[in-house]
Amino acid sequence: MPLDGIDADALCQGYLAASTGIMQRILSEERRSLDEASARLADQIAADRLVHIFGPGGHSNLASQEVFFRAGGLMHVSAILDEGTLLSNGALRSMAVERTPGYGKIVITNQRLGAGDLLILVNAYGINAALIDAALEAKSRGVFLIGLSSREHAASTAPNHPARHPTKANLHNVVDIAVDTKVPIGDAVVRVPGMGENIAAISTFANAFALNCLVIRTVAKLVERGIEPPVWRSGNAPGGDEANARFIAKFHDRVRAL
16 A cells, blocks of 8 residues: 655665664774775885776676775776776676676786786675686785675575585685675665565675775875875866876776776
8 A cells, every 4th residue: 555654755765874874883893904004005006006996787887886986086096997887888798797606707817917916806796707817816916905805694505506606615715814894684674564575785885984094094004104195186187187286197007997
């Protein structure tokens, strides 16, 4: 039966509370992992090495774009923007590709990552085949791995789920440093009275917050060392193009997606 008087404002307030609650948990509970990860990023940037990031899986691709070529973002960040799992090439195709064993290995092989490189892997659920293959291939090549994913979501997903890698591995068990993004099972967090499915996904907020906390901690560590890392300024802000132009030549031939 139709329901009268659903309080949409209250539902939005609930979404805000759920979002900020997860971000607060990341801030307090993942302080150690973020600190360890930012120390590794600071070492890379101090040595003028790139920080690679890959978000294999539909909306997880947004995470790699969140900190790449972004106002206030580190210029040393190099996003792996592989076409296979981008939603712009078809959502169902994206899901099929992220579930295809061997695909992630191809992507990492094509990037020619190796010893001395650092790769951040981001995936809301931390289980899909492309993600795990990317992690395993990078690890076999001596790449240092930082993973952002939800332990709860991985632990709650059955071993025989069709998205899983043949090894049934979870990202947080494969990487060198794991940051738990606290995304609940199912991702969507708002229940509307009279409706069976939850709405309003939260993983994009969680991924973006965790990554920006990682950037903030990295920059703080570098400045403490007397190093001011180059960061992007918005090209739409006054002087943005001029500020960025000072560094374009330094990164243009090193960062594939520029």
